[in-house]
Amino acid sequence: MSYTPSTESLIKALQILPGIGVRSAQRLALHLLERAPDDAKSLNHALSDALSKVKKCPSCRTLTESPLCEICTDEARDSTVLCVVISDADKEGLELSGHFNGRYFVLHGVLSPIDGIGPEQLGIWQLVDKLTAADNSVTEVLLALDDQMESDATAYFINEQLKKLKIECARVRFSQFKSGTLDKADSRIIADAFANKQSLGFEHD
Amino acid sequence: MSYTPSTESLIKALQILPGIGVRSAQRLALHLLERAPDDAKSLNHALSDALSKVKKCPSCRTLTESPLCEICTDEARDSTVLCVVISDADKEGLELSGHFNGRYFVLHGVLSPIDGIGPEQLGIWQLVDKLTAADNSVTEVLLALDDQMESDATAYFINEQLKKLKIECARVRFSQFKSGTLDKADSRIIADAFANKQSLGFEHD
Numbered sequence: 096m097s098y099t100p101s102t103e104s105l106i107k108a109l110q111i112l113p114g115i116g117v118r119s120a121q122r123l124a125l126h127l128l129e130r131a132p133d134d135a136k137s138l139n140h141a142l143s144d145a146l147s148k149v150k151k152c153p154s155c156r157t158l159t160e161s162p163l164c165e166i167c168t169d170e171a172r173d174s175t176v177l178c179v180v181i182s183d184a185d186k187e188g189l190e191l192s193g194h195f196n197g198r199y200f201v202l203h204g205v206l207s208p209i210d211g212i213g214p215e216q217l218g219i220w221q222l223v224d225k226l227t228a229a230d231n232s233v234t235e236v237l238l239a240l241d242d243q244m245e246s247d248a249t250a251y252f253i254n255e256q257l258k259k260l261k262i263e264c265a266r267v268r269f270s271q272f273k274s275g276t277l278d279k280a281d282s283r284i285i286a287d288a289f290a291n292k293q294s295l296g297f298e299h300d
Numbered sequence: 301m302s303y304t305p306s307t308e309s310l311i312k313a314l315q316i317l318p319g320i321g322v323r324s325a326q327r328l329a330l331h332l333l334e335r336a337p338d339d340a341k342s343l344n345h346a347l348s349d350a351l352s353k354v355k356k357c358p359s360c361r362t363l364t365e366s367p368l369c370e371i372c373t374d375e376a377r378d379s380t381v382l383c384v385v386i387s388d389a390d391k392e393g394l395e396l397s398g399h400f401n402g403r404y405f406v407l408h409g410v411l412s413p414i415d416g417i418g419p420e421q422l423g424i425w426q427l428v429d430k431l432t433a434a435d436n437s438v439t440e441v442l443l444a445l446d447d448q449m450e451s452d453a454t455a456y457f458i459n460e461q462l463k464k465l466k467i468e469c470a471r472v473r474f475s476q477f478k479s480g481t482l483d484k485a486d487s488r489i490i491a492d493a494f495a496n497k498q499s500l501g502f503e504h505d
């Protein structure tokens with residue numbers, strides 16, 4: 096005896112979620128099938144809908160349902176400053192504060208060779224291409240990454256690429272806030288972090 | 301600014317999962333869409349597949365992909381003893397131990413009026429119908445529920461119904477094990493619990 100084949104497949108599939116091990120996946124699968132099949136259908140529909148509609152903006156990689164995201168199409172945004180963030184959640188946190196009026200570039204992760212996440216997966220070559228394109232208007236790049244070791248390595252790697260392009264590069268630090276928790280930082284902390292950005296651009300030269 | 305409409309719908313839908321609040325749902329949704337769209341497609345397929353194939357056995361409510369579940373169709377099982385459990389996970393735990401050879405009835409929950417879970421949702425009227433049917437062969441019902449307050453109330457309620465039917469009813473207690481963790485109980489603990497079942501059947505008369 097064990098769970099049915101489709102239940103086992105669902106348990107396996109649920110383990111792709113971060114923080115969900117075998118036991119949690121069993122619990123979630125049984126909950127969906129035993130107690131909440133209608134909710135499970137809604138979830139299935141919502142996931143399928145999001146997967147077909149939500150894409151990465153071709154210019155900044157933020158998640159969008161439009162050909163180009165809202166911020167990239169907003170003419171009122173400062174097109175000379177680009178803020179690099181780890182995830183859309185961090186971008187949301189900064190937007191909530193209202194202290195940044197430039198545009199963004201979303202990595203969707205940090206360098207993690209052991210997980211097969213290199214510059215390609217984070218769009219770093221796309222970022223370099225964007226900054227070297229004929230129509231580039233960006234003159235300053237802000238790296239608003241957290242202080243985790245892998246984030247530091249990622250910031251270092253990006254800065255190494257940008258030094259070659261002679262584009263001003265600075266680190267914006269939110270020391271107490273890990274990626275994904277920036278919306279807990281109050282507006283003043285975010286204003287201070289932008290005001291105290293640390294230039295990296297040419298100091299390694 | 302905020303997440304896209306489909307992303308927001310997905311975040312809302314994910315909150316149906318037990319233990320997943322707004323922030324976890326955001327994190328899961330972004331993980332699926334940002335970093336793991338292929339895994340998300342697999343999850344979507346597995347969920348859709350399970351929802352269409354997995355049903356509750358009409359006789360015992362265990363999850364099955366057959367018209368009647370494996371245990372209900374197994375002629376070698378003792379058809380005179382019925383073990384009532386809170387979930388398929390508990391049934392799995394008991395099956396692993398090999399100490400019970402009767403059949404099961406799965407509640408998929410416990411009474412919780414505040415959540416709209418009454419006897420109907422737990423199949424308790426179905427259980428009564430089953431035990432009063434002309435072809436009923438069950439002479440003893442074992443309530444293998446955990447010791448949570450709501451489980452005790454559920455056992456009490458079921459026993460009240462069964463007293464009217466003059467069917468022997470006993471409580472099988474796994475005091476250290478909450479529903480869903482019975483597979484951690486070793487075989488000896490389960491054997492002891494069955495050996496030390498507490499008769500409830502007529503003591504309230």
Ligand SMILES: [Zn+2]
Nearest residue numbers: 152155164167
């Ligand atoms: Zn964009």
Ligand SMILES: [Zn+2]
Nearest residue numbers: 357360369372
């Ligand atoms: Zn059955």
